Amino acid sequence: MFHRILVALDGSDTASRAFDAALSLAAQTGAELMPFYVIDVPVLAYDAPGFDPCVIQDAFIDEGRNIAADAQKRLTAHGVKGTPRVDEASVPGEDVARRIVAVAADWHADAIVMGTHGRRGLRRFMLGSVAERVLRSAGCPVLMIPARASEPAQHPTPGPANERELT
Helix, strand or coil: CCCEEEEEECCCHHHHHHHHHHHHHHHHHCCEEEEEEEECCCHHHHHCCCCCCHHHHHHHHHHHHHHHHHHHHHHHHHCCCECCEEEECCCCCCCHHHHHHHHHHHHCCCEEEEECCCCCCHHHHHHCCHHHHHHHHCCCCEEEECCCCCCCCCCCCCCHHHCCCCC
């Protein structure tokens, strides 16, 4: 069913849970997984007089590299094939959702997995949710992992405590 799954990462707890879900899905289906982080420097950083936006950009690049390195370790530990990717928005202020959708389309992803709320802060209220825009514009199924999903669902273990007689 799934051969290629893109999972959007941003360093948030919700994105980490989305990565867990994507790892599980890829392990079950044998799909290749692309953990994907977008370097997104706020437009305001380019407009601030006397401020060098490279400082923020370098911090995002470092964060992306760290997230990608962690993702690679987790892929290897779970025996899931895939390569993390860190990509920069092609122009300052490019919509992160568009970048996610474009990379998923170029890579021929069968699905996108992402958290419903990430680390976009105030911009979420000004511009709308990245997750919502991905959901509306993606050309493949999108699995949304809710921000409040504190623990994965537990499946009952077969045994007397979880069995009952049906009459």
